Amino acid sequence: MTTGPDPDLAEQQRTHWQHTYTDHPRMYGHAPSSPAVHAAAVFADAGAQDVLELGAGHGRDALHFSRAGFRVTATDVSQSGLAQLQQDAEAQQLTGRLATMAHDVRDSLPLASASVDGVFAHMLLCMALSTTQITALVAEVARVLRPGGTFVYTVRHTGDAHYGAGTSHGDDIFEHGGFAVHFFSRELVERLARGWELDEVHAFEEGDLPRRLWRITQRRPR
Numbered sequence: 759m760t761t762g763p764d765p766d767l768a769e770q771q772r773t774h775w776q777h778t779y780t781d782h783p784r785m786y787g788h789a790p791s792s793p794a795v796h797a798a799a800v801f802a803d804a805g806a807q808d809v810l811e812l813g814a815g816h817g818r819d820a821l822h823f824s825r826a827g828f829r830v831t832a833t834d835v836s837q838s839g840l841a842q843l844q845q846d847a848e849a850q851q852l853t854g855r856l857a858t859m860a861h862d863v864r865d866s867l868p869l870a871s872a873s874v875d876g877v878f879a880h881m882l883l884c885m886a887l888s889t890t891q892i893t894a895l896v897a898e899v900a901r902v903l904r905p906g907g908t909f910v911y912t913v914r915h916t917g918d919a920h921y922g923a924g925t926s927h928g929d930d931i932f933e934h935g936g937f938a939v940h941f942f943s944r945e946l947v948e949r950l951a952r953g954w955e956l957d958e959v960h961a962f963e964e965g966d967l968p969r970r971l972w973r974i975t976q977r978r979p980r
């Protein structure tokens with residue numbers, strides 16, 4: 759198994775995201791992403807109350823979850839993204855039920871076991887993370903979810919136009935225009951769903967490129 763990208767790449771990506779949000783505030787806009795709209799409906803159907811978002815960026819989706827009535831913890835490695843989220847949460851009077859936390863998903867999740875009902879991560883697992891790091895992260899998601907809890911995540915996949923383009927860092931990670939992406943194979947998705955109930959792998963597109971993604975919904979057994 760590949761151990762994954764050079765640790766310097768992860769550090770360089772952290773700096774890159776920090777500058778990206780500073781130079782392009784609220785770059786993803788104010789509207790929630792389509793996977794977040796879907797996830798909010800799935801979480802509500804399941805009676806979820808506590809939601810964790812990983813890689814929340816400047817928070818277009820965390821704000822949506824909060825407005826939908828969930829108690830939200832939003833994490834990201836970028837302080838500048840989270841500062842914009844915090845500002846918007848204050849302006850929308852959501853701070854009572856939305857907490858932000860700077861956190862690198864290469865580390866253990868800063869939450870107690872079985873403490874949330876839903877976890878959401880849009881384009882986070884496909885960052886500059888090795889397969890080993892992604893596998894450890896999904897185990898951490900299973901730990902913090904209550905039994906029956908739902909994990910909705912999206913990733914760019916090997917059918918994306920940028921798969922194979924730019925600088926290769928091994929382990930299906932390619933860097934293009936300064937952004938490093940781990941392109942997921944279907945086999946990796948299936949492997950990460952072992953021990954879970956895999957509800958859905960839904961293909962969709964986002965942005966102008968367009969980015970080609972899968973939205974995966976999997977549940978912890980009760």
Ligand SMILES: C[S@@+](CC[C@H](N)C(=O)[O-])C[C@H]1O[C@@H](n2cnc3c(N)ncnc32)[C@H](O)[C@@H]1O
Nearest residue numbers: 775786813814815834835836862863880881885
């Ligand atoms: C493609 S952006 C998506 C942002 C947000 N989910 C959205 O769709 O608006 C990926 C996010 O992952 C964050 N990120 C990258 N590597 C990370 C890591 N190791 N730990 C935590 N967050 C990370 C970046 O700072 C960035 O906000």
